[in-house]
Each structure stands twice: as structure tokens, then as C-alpha cells.
Amino acid sequence: MSEKVLMKGNEALAEAAIAAGCRHYLGYPITPQTEVAAYMAKRMPKIGGTFLQAESEIAAINMVIGVSSAGKRAMTSSSSPGIALKSEGLSYLAGCDLPALVVNVQRGGPGLGGIQPSQSDYFLATRAGGHGDFHMIVLAPATVQEMADFAIKGFELADKYRMVTMILADGVLGQMMEPVSLDFGEIKQFDKPWAAVGTNGGRRHNIVNSLCLEPTQLEQWNIDRYKRYEQVMANEQRAEEYMTDDADVICVAYGATARVTKNAIAMARAKGIKAGLIRPITLWPFPKKIVGAAAKKAKAFVSVEMSMGQMIEDVELSIRCSRPVLLCNRSGGMIPTPEEVLAKIEEASKMGGAD
């Protein structure tokens, strides 16, 4: 076992990004992700990297586009309103097939909302990162260790599929301190023959571009991109299953709410209710195979969220609405209590039935 250090989630993520070979962090201050920027501001100058505080979220994501166009690993982090500003850049990254790591430490919305933890950017991350047909790989950490591990994984997936990886965290995970191992083993790197780094007189010019005025060609670009997305859907669905083997009621929860839900499951089991948890680790691609398979045995589902009900749609789609799905939710920065989750589990246990 490698040595563990006590770190905040935001800082562990930043240190892991550096371990992944990221030497360019471009950001703009916003609560509650400021520790990522502050950590990078301290570390980057000491390792020959670049920390740049941009004039806006929009400029920051476009600087990421510049670094990524040059074939280097680049990242930015922000929180919900700032991520909305980055939407344009996210779409251009997708249109140019550029990899990047984007961290969203979510806070309550809409509008300026609040600064407390939230999961209300689920739709933004999985459905509508920006204009046009595209997806991002979305990873949802639930521990400080995962905040770190997913930075490594996020860069690998981004480079492998030439996509944006978004780490969808929340204020709880960002601020929370836990012991974390920073031994990540071998870091995979990828060739980038498409990068705009200068022809050096040796080849035709590379063009990093998303414009295409020829409809048949633009459609073909989209089709080709979606073929890559199909590979991602086939290969990269991840979820943690917790006490699902015999479960009648399956909770689905990611990130901080998954931690609360595990407590509620223990309470339910003590009352004789067979409850379990599926914790999606990839929100896009959503672990449809795992959730879908669970519907063969479980009688009912509970989607536990810090939003007005967003992920619940993916749960219903994954099981083709074959079982009742209840929503257990808080919003505005409120976190569901184990008692609230337990109450929904109890309600769900009285519903549905075997086929």
C-alpha cells in the first residue's frame, strides 16, 4: 500500500492532474472550486507549468482550446454558473475533436443560485453541454480518492476518444478532507499527430477546426463522431454496486448523495428491507447495462439527487419504465438526510411486485 496523505478533494484532484502530465491550468475564480485554482497557482510555477487566471470563464476555456490544439493536456475548473459560460467552448472542443479535462464543482441554481453543494447540472453535463450534437464523458467521484483517480482517468479517456471529460463533483467533495493515495502507477500518453504545433517544414499544415459549410460533409463528421461515442458507451460504462444482489429496492445515487444513501441502506436493512445501491461512476455514458439488469430482480427504484429530478430520467430510460422509480431529492444546496432516503426506500418497498 502506498502512503496516504490527508487532502481536500479539490486539492487531490489538482495534484492528480499534475501527475497525469497536465502543465496548463486555465481558470477563473468561483466558489466552491477555488482550491483547485489556488493549488495550481502554487504548484505550476514550481514545476515549469502554466497557471493562468483568465479574464473570464469564456477566455479560460478558449485558452484550454489553445493548449489542447497544441497537443498538450489542459484543464479548467469552475462551478455551475461558470460552466454555463464555458458552454460555447465545450461545443467547440467537441466540434474540433479536442481532448480536455473540465471540472464542475456544482453549486445550487438556477441563476446565481447559492454556493452550497448541488447536483443540478446533471442535464447540463449529460445532455446539453453546449450547442450542437455532442457528448462529454462525465465522471462522478464520491470520495477524495476518486477526485484524484478520475483526474488521471479523465485525461486518459479524453485523449483516447478525443473528447472532453467533465468531472462532475459538488461542494461537499471539493471541500471534504480524506486520506488519499497519490500513487497512480503508469500514466498513459497518446500520440497527437493532428496537433497544431508547427509544420516544421515536414508536412502539410494541420487545421484544428469545427466549421463545415458542406452539409453532407458536416453530417458525416457528426456520424463519425457518434461512432466514437458508441465505442465509449460500449466500453466505458462504470458503476459501483452495493448490496444489490438480493435487493428489492435499488437506490441510484452518485457523488455525495451516494454516501448518504449507503447510510440509509444500512438503516433499511436493519428494519428488514432489502435495499441496495447502484452508484453511477460514469454519468455519460450512463451505466444503462447495470441499471437495466438490476430491474430483472428489483421491485422498485429510488433516484436520490440534489436536484429537482434530473438523473431519474436516465434511471427510467435504463429500465424502460418497467418498475416504479421514486424521487428522493433536495435542492438549493440542501443535502438529503439518511432519514429522508430511508423514508423513500420504505415507500418504494411497498410498491411494485414480482413480474
Add this chain to the structure above:
Amino acid sequence: MAKISFREDRCKGCGLCTTVCPKKIVQLSRDRINSKGYHPAECIDESACIGCFSCGTICPDCVITIEREAAK
């Protein structure tokens, strides 16, 4: 002695070259049409060309190439 040549298929017939020639020997062809459908620029008296490349300088489409006899 200068030699002026036009890449006629690239000419859009904008006529800017004709406005800057100090010898007034560059003009748009009145009777010919290029592959783009424009009346292309041409030199009507190459012997008068002094090789100043004013025409080339103002041409937006790199239509014109100028050669000059090298000094001995």
C-alpha cells in the same frame, strides 16, 4: 526590362491594378472572359513596364508575377 505575367484564372476583374500603374499599361481585357467569368487584367504594352510591381502590390488575389532583368 521587366516581364509581367498574369495568372488569369485567379483574376476577379476588380480592376485595382489598373488604378495604380504609373505607365497606364494595365487594364481589364475588353474582349476576353476568364474561367470565373470576369474580364481579366492584362498588360497592353509590356515593353513599357518598368517592373515597379505596384499592380502586384495592390492585387488581392496574387494574380501578378513580375520578373526583372538581373543587373550584370
Add this chain to the structure above:
Amino acid sequence: MANTVFQKPHALCDVPLHYCPGCTHGIIHRLVAEAIDALGIEGRTVGVASVGCSVFTYNYFECDMVQAAHGRAPAVATGLKRAEPNNIIFTYQGDGDLAAIGTAETVHSAARGENITIIFVNNAIYGMTGGQMAPTTLPGQVTQTTPYGRDPQYAGLPVKICEMLSQVDGATYLERVAVDSVAHINQAKRAIEKAFRNQVEGKGFSLVEVLSTCPTNWGKEPAAAMEWLRENMIPYYPLGVYKDKYADEKGGSK
């Protein structure tokens, strides 16, 4: 033996440009390519195309190119430069791109003193979208969205980028030139080459504003457009060096 004294520069691709007849983008493209040739930097230059008529510049330069979102070219250029500091990074932007939607990126890349080169083409109108009012449209100028002429009481006054950026401490070199005559084009050539040379020498942020025409959307013959530029734009946007941090050095300002 005949010597070629004038021809297409190597850094300009040998392809037809899509611009309207008489559009001066082609002249400015050539000047940029000539600067790249003169400095021998084609192999390590990366250009950033912007949104507008000049979006297709990525097809016109032999160097590597990146196409940026509307107004964001200086931010993309910042990323490219920070990733590969030895590369030469330039942006090519129109007035809508640089002086309206991209004002923040323009001002702050200058404030940071980014060691990049910006070619700013000011033709006082939005060309690609069909001739709407630009931030640099002159008072009284008729455009599609100022059909009765730009009324300063209603639509405000033009933005003078060189004057504005001259107050930004981080900027190194700012010059406004025009391409309406052979003499002015030759001056523009010197300014553009200097803006690239500054970057090669690590001197920081250089921007050359090039007063340009849009015959199609101005509704004028190409030669008449040049005259309109001369008589209307140059008085409002005076030519000259607005800032040159290294003016006292040998090879500094003229």
C-alpha cells in the same frame, strides 16, 4: 537572367481566395505571408482564424491553423503560445470579432503582454453576415442595421482600438495602417513584419490595425471603396504608431 521581383509568397497557399472581387483581405493575407517568409518562421508558426469573412484563413496559410470561436482568438492564441512558447502565434480578426464580441479577450491579452501578434482588419462593417453595423462603423454610415445611417445618439460611437489599447500598459506595439494605396500597403507590410519580428524577439503583444474595404457591403466599386476608405476612414482613424515600447531601440519605430 531574369529575377522574380514580385510573386505569391510561400506561406500563402496556392489556392483561390473566396473573397469578393476587390476585397482587401487578399492583400493583407499576402502581407502576413510575406512577413512569415521574410522571418523564415513558417514551420513554427500557428495562426488562429476568427469568425467572419476571414474564417477560411485556415485554408490560406501554409502554417498550422486553429479556428477560434467568435471573438476568442486571443484566448486561443494565449493557450497556443503558453503551450509552445517558441512557436510564433498570430490571430487574424475582423472588427466585429475583435472590437465587439471579443473586446475582453483583446484587452486582457494585451494587458497580460502575451507575446503574440494580432492582425486586426477594420472595414467598418460586418461582411460575412451581410453588412450590419460594426463597432467601428462610422457615424452616419449606412449599413443593413443602420439603414438611416449610424446615429451616435442612438447607436453610439465607434471604438478606436489602437487609441484604447495605447492606454494598456501591457501592450508593446500598436500601429494603424491602411491598404488603400501602394504607399500605404508598403507601410502596412513594414508594420506587419515588425509585429511578427517583435514576437520572434520576445518583445510582447503587438497589434496592427489595418483599415480595409468591403466593396460588396459598402455598395461600391473596388476602386471607389479605396477612395471612400481614404476620405472617410483615415480621418476618423488616423494612421500611425500608437505605441512602441522599444521605439528608442535600433530598429524600433520609424
